[in-house]
Amino acid sequence: MTKKPADKPPISIAIAAVIRRIPRGKVSTYGAVAEAAGCPKNARHVSKVLNQVPGLPWQRVLGSGGRISLPGEYGLEQRFLLEAEGVRFKGRRVDLASFEHKFPAARRLRSTSRR
DNA sequence: AGGGTGACGATCA
DNA sequence: ATGATCGCCACCC
Numbered sequence: 723m724t725k726k727p728a729d730k731p732p733i734s735i736a737i738a739a740v741i742r743r744i745p746r747g748k749v750s751t752y753g754a755v756a757e758a759a760g761c762p763k764n765a766r767h768v769s770k771v772l773n774q775v776p777g778l779p780w781q782r783v784l785g786s787g788g789r790i791s792l793p794g795e796y797g798l799e800q801r802f803l804l805e806a807e808g809v810r811f812k813g814r815r816v817d818l819a820s821f822e823h824k825f826p827a828a829r830r831l832r833s834t835s836r837r
Numbered sequence: 838a839g840g841g842t843g844a845c846g847a848t849c850a
Numbered sequence: 851a852t853g854a855t856c857g858c859c860a861c862c863c
Contacts, residue, residue: 733860752845763858769844770861785845792844800844 733761737771740825744782747808748823749816751784752791758825782807782823788816 736759744750750758752765761767769791772780781803785791792800801811809821816822 756845761860763846764860765845766843766858767845767860770842772844774861780844783844786847790844796844 733759733764734767734771734774736760737764737768738775738778741768741772741778741780741783743825744779744823746779747821749782749784749788749804749809749818749821750823750825751786751788751818753786754822754825755783784816788818788822789814 737755740755740758741750752768753762755768756762756765759768768783772778772783781800790797790800804816805811809816811817
């Protein structure tokens, strides 16, 4: 008993959870999501999670620099949805300085901001 | 167990 | 600026 292998480390779950925290009208990047989820080098895996887990705001996840990575019509769809949320593009990119969502530093409680 | 994959990211030409 | 290559790493067969 001592220990049961329980389950495998659901890093995908962590990633999905992070994505779900992106508020409407804001965006994030694969790299930022991966980092917030605890795996800074797994930006690639984020894209898989988006495909695997339905119900996620997939459109709010962009490539580095705020560029849309999704090719084809879905890429256009993504841009359309984002603009509908109020996210503005500068050419082919989103102005991350204004629209990137900053995830709370995974600090152990003691919320950094709490009055 | 081994190997291929990918909505990436950074770097180089 | 655009395009090509390499590096990374969990997931899937």
